[in-house]
Amino acid sequence: MPLAPNHRLERLIDLTRGLTSTLDVQTYLQSLLSAAVELTDSETASILEYDREANELRFRAVPWFHSEALDSIYVPLDNSMAGWVVRKAAPLIIDDISQDKRHFRQVDTASDFETRSLLAVPLKQHDKVLGVFETLNKSNDAHYTEEDVAILETLASLALSAIQTDTRERRIKAYYNEVAELDRLKNDFIAITSHELRTPLGLILGHATFLKELLGNQYNEQVEAIIRNATRLKEITESLSNVDNYQAGTARIRQNKASIARIVKEVASSYLDIARRKNINLRVEISNDELLVEVDSNKVAIVVSNLIKNAITFTDTGGQVLVTAEQVPEYIKVSVIDNGIGIPPADLPRIFERFFQVESHLTRRHGGMGLGLSVAKAMIEMHGGRIWAESVAGRGSNFTFLLPLNPQTQRLVSKVPAE
Structure with a gap:
């Protein structure tokens, strides 16, 4: 018995709502098949997906009692009614299958089913046909109508949306799985490499230092x-190991009461000769020499060292580098400010990523592996602090980090505290 128009509309509205609420695509497609059978007064229905590479159709959704029989059946584009729909990108009504040579009888044979009449519409996206939605055997040998076509085209649109959403989700999941596996392999490689390099590098440095004292000035240049x-290799190895340990959750900090002022001054003094050779004015401004805080002094010194080294490296001859330290509410704030080449806006969000390097021509000119800032970020976050950068390309950069005054209430701050 034909359904009342208002019932058909309600059914279609419910199915449209279900598109956003159903988690399982196969369950949703089955509900579309049931609706197609009910709304067109047919015996059964199926959805076929077009495989463009193989140039054939496969069944994406069929009634459960046909699923096993049709799972391995592929419908060719030639000599099939579904194939005709794909090629012509148009609906097809066949009232008497026995009189149509396009019927692909292998499907009937495999499913032990007799197709008498058919309505099929394309799953269309713009000018591409991605599949076919078909209903079979209208009740009482009646003929399919234009209203049936409109209903099935609506259901086909819902089916296409569900299939495409599922396809996208599968691709995203596969992508993230691949990224996770690559990241695991990368981390394993870094951990093994940094571990294996430590011993030979230690031996090289030890013997080279011994040879320097033994050989005197004659071979001083070569030994140096x-x-x-x-x-340099040892520094790279340690940087890799530091970041790897932090990301793996195995890094530890040894906190003691320390003077940030002393750490900043000592680190800055170690770079004075390098700054002078480049004619860069390296200055330190500290508001209070009693800036005491519970920190791992060695790790904080590494952070300050990496920031000052970067500032000198990316500041041209005659430039300036300023290191400041001060107390702000709940935190110690340290900044390294330069008037160097700056960082392009597009690169700024990624500069703390491991191995990220700003613009290849700058890397070739100044060197580096893109590890220093990632190490600095790891060290500061281990203390419950935060590090960030502000920069204007061609005018300089300002790298700032915060360390909490109270280690018992360490937390990552979400924004810069008011000064």
């Missing part, structure tokens, strides 16, 4: 090159 480059 060995020591300098081995030390």
Whole structure:
């Protein structure tokens, strides 16, 4: 018996709502099949998906009692009614299948079913056909109508949305799984490499230092090159290990009451010669020499060192680098400010990522592996603090970090406290 128009409308509205609330796409497609059978007064229905590479159709949704039989059946585009719908991108009504040579009888044979009449519409996105929605055997051998076509086209639109959403979700999930696996492999490689490099680098530095004292000035230049480059490799190894331990949750800090003023001054003094050779004015301004806080002095010194080194590296000859330390409510605030080349706005959000380097031509000019800032971020966050950067390309950068005064209430701050 035909359904009342208001019942059909209510049914379609319910199905539209279900598109956003149903979690399982197969369950939703089954509900569309049931609706297609009910609303067009048919015996059964199915949804086929077009495989563009294989140039054939496969069944995406069929009644449960046909699922096993049709799971391995593929419908060709040639010599099939569903294929005709894909090629013509138009609906198809066949009132008497026995008189149509396009019927692909292998489906009937596999499912032990007799198709007598058919209505099929394309699953269309713009000018592309991605599948077919079909209903079979209208009751009492009646003919399918234009109203049936309109209903099935509406259901086909819902089916297409559900399939595309599911496809996107599968791709996103596969992408994240791949990224997670690559990240795991990368972390394993870094952990193994940094561990294995420590011993030979220690031996190289030890023997090179011994040879420097033994050989005297004759080979001083060559030995210094060995020591300098081995030390650089050791720094890289330690940086890799520091970030890896932090991300793995195995990093530890040894806190003691320390003077931030002393740490900043000592680290800055170690870079004075480098700054002078580059004719850079390196200054330190500290509001109070009694800036005491519970920290791991070595790790904070690494942070300050990395920031000052970066500032000098990316500031041209004749420039200025200013290091400041002061107390703000609940925190110690340290800033390293330069008037160097600055950071492009597009790169600023990523500068604390491991291995990220700002613009390849700058990397080639100034060197570096993109580890210093990621190490600094890890060290500060281990203390419950925060680090960030402000920069204007061509005018300089300001790197700032906060350390909580009270280690018992350490927390990551979400914004800069008012000064």
